Amino acid sequence: MTSTDELRELARKCRVHIVNMVHRAQAGHPGGSLSEIDLLAALYKTTLRVRPDDPDWEDRDRFILSKGHASPGMYAILAEMGFITVDDLASYRVLGGICQGHVDMKWCPGVDFSAGSLGMGLSFGMGSAIAGRLAGSERQIYVMLGDGEIQEGSVWEAAMAAAHHELGNLNVILDRNRIQNDDFCEAQMRMFDIPAKWKAFGWNVKEIDGHNMEEIVDGLTFLSTSNDGPSILIAHTVKGHGVSFMADNPAFHGAAPNDEQYAQAMAELGEVVA
Amino acid sequence: MSKMAATRDGYGDALLELASNPKVVVLEADLGKSTKSLHFRKAHPERTVSCGIGEQNMLLVGAGLAASGYIPFASTFAIFTERAFEQMRNGVARPNLAVHVCGSHGGTHTGTDGSSAQSIEDLAIYRTLPNVIVMHPSDVVSTKVLTMQLAASNSPSYTRTARNKTPVLYEGREDEIKIGKGIVLREGNDVAIIACGVMVSESLKAAEALANDGIHATVVDMHTLKPLDAELINQLVASCGAIVTAEDHSIIGGLGGAVAEHLTSNTYAPLERVGVKDRFGESGEADQMLEIMEISAPHIAAAAHRAVDRKA
Numbered sequence: 218m219t220s221t222d223e224l225r226e227l228a229r230k231c232r233v234h235i236v237n238m239v240h241r242a243q244a245g246h247p248g249g250s251l252s253e254i255d256l257l258a259a260l261y262k263t264t265l266r267v268r269p270d271d272p273d274w275e276d277r278d279r280f281i282l283s284k285g286h287a288s289p290g291m292y293a294i295l296a297e298m299g300f301i302t303v304d305d306l307a308s309y310r311v312l313g314g315i316c317q318g319h320v321d322m323k324w325c326p327g328v329d330f331s332a333g334s335l336g337m338g339l340s341f342g343m344g345s346a347i348a349g350r351l352a353g354s355e356r357q358i359y360v361m362l363g364d365g366e367i368q369e370g371s372v373w374e375a376a377m378a379a380a381h382h383e384l385g386n387l388n389v390i391l392d393r394n395r396i397q398n399d400d401f402c403e404a405q406m407r408m409f410d411i412p413a414k415w416k417a418f419g420w421n422v423k424e425i426d427g428h429n430m431e432e433i434v435d436g437l438t439f440l441s442t443s444n445d446g447p448s449i450l451i452a453h454t455v456k457g458h459g460v461s462f463m464a465d466n467p468a469f470h471g472a473a474p475n476d477e478q479y480a481q482a483m484a485e486l487g488e489v490v491a
Numbered sequence: 492m493s494k495m496a497a498t499r500d501g502y503g504d505a506l507l508e509l510a511s512n513p514k515v516v517v518l519e520a521d522l523g524k525s526t527k528s529l530h531f532r533k534a535h536p537e538r539t540v541s542c543g544i545g546e547q548n549m550l551l552v553g554a555g556l557a558a559s560g561y562i563p564f565a566s567t568f569a570i571f572t573e574r575a576f577e578q579m580r581n582g583v584a585r586p587n588l589a590v591h592v593c594g595s596h597g598g599t600h601t602g603t604d605g606s607s608a609q610s611i612e613d614l615a616i617y618r619t620l621p622n623v624i625v626m627h628p629s630d631v632v633s634t635k636v637l638t639m640q641l642a643a644s645n646s647p648s649y650t651r652t653a654r655n656k657t658p659v660l661y662e663g664r665e666d667e668i669k670i671g672k673g674i675v676l677r678e679g680n681d682v683a684i685i686a687c688g689v690m691v692s693e694s695l696k697a698a699e700a701l702a703n704d705g706i707h708a709t710v711v712d713m714h715t716l717k718p719l720d721a722e723l724i725n726q727l728v729a730s731c732g733a734i735v736t737a738e739d740h741s742i743i744g745g746l747g748g749a750v751a752e753h754l755t756s757n758t759y760a761p762l763e764r765v766g767v768k769d770r771f772g773e774s775g776e777a778d779q780m781l782e783i784m785e786i787s788a789p790h791i792a793a794a795a796h797r798a799v800d801r802k803a
Binding site for chain 1: 538541542547548551552554555561563577578582
């Protein structure tokens with residue numbers, strides 16, 4: 218079992234990759250990658266049954282990054298897990314590179330869903346969950362949604378349908394970072410009581426601090442052991458967490474740091490830049 | 492040609508026959524009674540997924556199933572598939588996942604439900620998507636055969652069926668039907684009428700009338716709009732020198748559009764397009780709709796005369 222200290226160190230390394238990728242590309246989405254990365258580090262290291270040397274293993278658990286713009290976070294953990302190399306991260310947003318702007322199952326090993334358009338991953342996950350049930354497989358399906366993303370109406374079509382079909386193998390992690398493209402979610406579209414909404418749709422619901430490793434590990438256990446119906450872990454996070462000037466700052470939803478900011482970010486993340 | 496049947500029943504029959512393949516899964520959006528997937532549901536409820544009245548979710552549930560090795564067939568009214576166009580584009584076509592979408596009740600022939608239910612743009616929009624097979628079969632037999640062939644295809648697809656009965660054309664001729672290959676139903680050397688769906692039998696009627704005027708028409712059932720049978724079109728240009736397209740669909744972007752695009756880039760023949768002239772429909776009986784939309788047999792015959800007159 219990986220210790221929470223080790224998970225924190227893994228997440229730190231991923232944060233360094235994230236900042237490197239968006240700085241190198243001078244484009245991309247650091248904020249949502251930094252908010253999700255503690256969750257992804259723990260999910261991949263403690264919970265997901267996947268094989269980096271056999272990414273298409275039929276009976277693997279599926280991870281579906283529905284908020285596909287937060288791809289640097291996913292590429293970072295895929296590199297740390299050995300699905301791709303750290304060198305591959307340099308191909309982020311580069312012509313012909315496996316690290317496409319939004320995660321794409323046709324381009325990158327370990328990616329199970331071609332994302333990029335918000336509101337699609339939960340439905341895809343529902344299909345994956347039904348497939349697992351039809352195949353008599355124990356595989357679990359994990360879908361990461363953004364909080365802004367759940368403003369898409371089709372998310373609720375899927376939420377209703379997944380509960381109707383009692384898909385206990387379907388799990389959502391909601392990255393509740395409170396910021397979307399243009400502004401704070403609260404300014405763009407108030408969402409009121411998010412846990413109550415999911416409960417009303419028939420889901421098992423748990424809330425955690427999405428940057429507290431102990432709570433994350435507990436939350437993932439909740440997901441993998443709640444099998445009487447679909448379950449959602451609402452993770453309260455801070456967009457841009459780990460880099461002071463990006464934290465809770467809507468400007469860094471989809472913007473890259475300049476050289477000076479990059480140096481500061483690396484210093485804050487404990488990396489020495491040559 | 493007195494026997495009549497609805498193409499949507501061919502879809503339902505095909506699903507039932509495909510059920511022997513345990514990978515085939517049927518998805519419904521509360522219209523299984525109409526699209527005819529209900530027979531599969533009755534026989535195999537464990538492999539039928541109700542998605543409620545939620546088409547966007549349905550198409551992506553299909554994508555998830557296809558990505559896990561299943562063969563999903565999803566149906567609703569043609570018009571309601573359009574609500575999920577972006578799901579079809581980004582979630583199905585782009586990752587090239589073999590989800591088979593059937594849109595029933597296509598065209599103005601749908602009749603008295605009125606314009607909200609008469610999809611006249613479905614073929615055009617799905618034709619713009621890379622990887623997607625687009626079909627509009629003309630009769631119950633070919634719909635069944637083509638639907639069954641889809642199960643062996645690795646490409647996503649969109650098939651339009653019709654609500655109302657049309658003449659049965661292919662009884663005993665199942666072997667002639669193949670995805671991507673137009674079928675020559677009648678041969679003549681003056682003009683070629685290329686039609687799809689309910690307009691194929693209208694075109695045969697038109698050819699009969701044209702023969703009385705001394706014009707000998709070839710009639711082709713172009714049940715597959717994409718990939719288009721370009722080789723056949725080239726042969727028709729060579730043998731007839733004038734082309735008419737006929738479809739119960741907008742004159743923009745459907746079969747007429749596909750043939751025009753091919754002619755523009757490859758060869759030349761005068762082309763007359765019979766289709767819905769950039770307008771919406773209204774409530775009316777199926778045959779009344781073909782009349783009021785100016786796409787019935789006499790209108791096809793008139794278009795053939797124009798095409799012949801335009802030959803150099």
